[in-house]
Amino acid sequence: MTPTTAPVPDTAKPILAVNNIEVIYDHVILVLKGVSLSVPRGGITAILGANGAGKTTTLKAISNLLHAERGEVTKGSILFEGQEVQSLSPNTLVRRGCIQVMEGRHCFGHLSVEDNLMTGAFTRKDGAAAIRDDLELVYQYFPRLRERRTSQAGYTSGGEQQMTAIGRALMSRPKMILLDEPSMGLAPQLVEEIFEIVKKLNDEQGVSFLLAEQNTNVALRYAKYGYILESGRVVLDGEAKALRENDDVKEFYLGVGGEGRKSFRDVKHYKRRKRWLA
Amino acid sequence: MESLHSIFVAPFADMFAAPDFFLQVVWEGLVSGVLYALIALGFVLIYKSSRIFNFAQGIMVVFAALTLVGLHERGVPALLAVPLTLVVMFFLAVAIERVVLRPLVNQPDIILFMATIGVTLFLIGLGETIFGGENKVMITSELGIPTGSWIMEPFGGFVSIEQKDVTAVVGAVILVVALLVFLNKSKMGRAIRALGDDHQAALSVGISLSTIWVLVWFIAGIIALATGIVWGARAGVSFALEVIALKALPVLMLGGLESVTGAIVGGLAIGILEKVFEIYWGQPLLGGNTEAWFAYMLALLVLLVRPQGLFGEKIIERV
Numbered sequence: 001m002t003p004t005t006a007p008v009p010d011t012a013k014p015i016l017a018v019n020n021i022e023v024i025y026d027h028v029i030l031v032l033k034g035v036s037l038s039v040p041r042g043g044i045t046a047i048l049g050a051n052g053a054g055k056t057t058t059l060k061a062i063s064n065l066l067h068a069e070r071g072e073v074t075k076g077s078i079l080f081e082g083q084e085v086q087s088l089s090p091n092t093l094v095r096r097g098c099i100q101v102m103e104g105r106h107c108f109g110h111l112s113v114e115d116n117l118m119t120g121a122f123t124r125k126d127g128a129a130a131i132r133d134d135l136e137l138v139y140q141y142f143p144r145l146r147e148r149r150t151s152q153a154g155y156t157s158g159g160e161q162q163m164t165a166i167g168r169a170l171m172s173r174p175k176m177i178l179l180d181e182p183s184m185g186l187a188p189q190l191v192e193e194i195f196e197i198v199k200k201l202n203d204e205q206g207v208s209f210l211l212a213e214q215n216t217n218v219a220l221r222y223a224k225y226g227y228i229l230e231s232g233r234v235v236l237d238g239e240a241k242a243l244r245e246n247d248d249v250k251e252f253y254l255g256v257g258g259e260g261r262k263s264f265r266d267v268k269h270y271k272r273r274k275r276w277l278a
Numbered sequence: 279m280e281s282l283h284s285i286f287v288a289p290f291a292d293m294f295a296a297p298d299f300f301l302q303v304v305w306e307g308l309v310s311g312v313l314y315a316l317i318a319l320g321f322v323l324i325y326k327s328s329r330i331f332n333f334a335q336g337i338m339v340v341f342a343a344l345t346l347v348g349l350h351e352r353g354v355p356a357l358l359a360v361p362l363t364l365v366v367m368f369f370l371a372v373a374i375e376r377v378v379l380r381p382l383v384n385q386p387d388i389i390l391f392m393a394t395i396g397v398t399l400f401l402i403g404l405g406e407t408i409f410g411g412e413n414k415v416m417i418t419s420e421l422g423i424p425t426g427s428w429i430m431e432p433f434g435g436f437v438s439i440e441q442k443d444v445t446a447v448v449g450a451v452i453l454v455v456a457l458l459v460f461l462n463k464s465k466m467g468r469a470i471r472a473l474g475d476d477h478q479a480a481l482s483v484g485i486s487l488s489t490i491w492v493l494v495w496f497i498a499g500i501i502a503l504a505t506g507i508v509w510g511a512r513a514g515v516s517f518a519l520e521v522i523a524l525k526a527l528p529v530l531m532l533g534g535l536e537s538v539t540g541a542i543v544g545g546l547a548i549g550i551l552e553k554v555f556e557i558y559w560g561q562p563l564l565g566g567n568t569e570a571w572f573a574y575m576l577a578l579l580v581l582l583v584r585p586q587g588l589f590g591e592k593i594i595e596r597v
Binding site: 063065068069070089090091093094095099100101102106107108109110111115116118119120121122123165168169172 | 383384465468469471472474475476477478479480481482483484485486
């Protein structure tokens, strides 16, 4: 992780490929009904969708945290860097360079911010000096964390906690970060700030991102590619720019009406035209 | 008036009349307090890192002490028997993780608690099968623990301090300091604390549950051995020792389940208070043997005022 040299993106082979996975919770609840997606090396890809669409489940299926919630991938395959990762523990996966930043930050509340960051280096074996260097690097990306390094993470602000969570993931020297709802509960200005840093990390460190977001507007501005999930299925995918221009996306996710304003009568008789689901 | 006087005045008058005796009482209390604190510490560590209330902590004390004495009986030199016992405790930790904890991961707390009762029963059986059920004498002098006593003469009276008690206190202090340094400064210690704070997040950053669990149960095993040696030196090694684990409960309620400091302060406080209460109030007023219930009463009172215990972790909640 040197600040200047980013690896040349090898676009030919995706860093992550999810093929038609199905996830069942508690042996009965079918949550994902065949989701496929891929993330190019060095890319930022967004999974978009409303509450309960299956964004978090998709990310957890990849990072193998599903098991802790009694979820199970029953069909399909997940390849990270060309290798099947289904049977690996989260620990091994982090070691290989794929780490998840969970929804709702999940900082270790009673640990100091710096201790939080250091836990991210748990799987590393390359010595204290290299870890120190990376800590310094995280502080460069998140100067605010340096000021709060000794405070208990539980008492820091939401934005600082999100930064701590991302910084903690960075400490594992990931090739890829699965970022779940980074905008949750943050002021618009902070959301912008967090996404700027994500973009910077992507440019400068070559970290690939797969992010799950409800904030379609912001996500599509920073991501290069997007998938839209509805009740456990991918209903639309495409280049971020194309998605931003798409009428349906505009109407359902960006809150921009089509031709002119709708009259009240239109709204009353409004029926969702999910063309792609028919 | 008479009874009020005997409750509120007479005991304190006695304390001032014979300060040397009072010191003796406090010292005795302190020594048992150290033991309570050690046992509570074993509970706290396991609870912090896995939210399991480890009912087996008491039997682990007995098992460790039995193994130590048993090995010595079979001709292993005392100083070699200690590391060997630690090896046994390590494999016990590995076995518990593999056989009990791993299959039960993500089950409700109460199931894990029941599983530790199972571990208790298993260890009782195993211990009796291998080492026999009769009482044994701790190999105190063989371990190089001095057995004499010092006589001190403060306030013109005299206080007798057994050297093995001093060794116990010093040993416990060293153990606790080492543990605190380990928890706060080392990578593994940080991971243990992280796991206690947020299980899921710990998993997500790649902290390996099984490694930490084995580690924590092994540390609990080390503490159990230390407790076993000290308690065994005072009262012999027998399965009756297991019940001192129950004494750890009021200590935990007093100190809080998640707090290392709480376990230590709670242990010392209960040890000293119950002794002082017994001597100055219990024996003259209540017919003695108050040590059997005093700690629980105290814990109950504390719970009424501070449900999380004196040092329990405040739940940090942002609104």
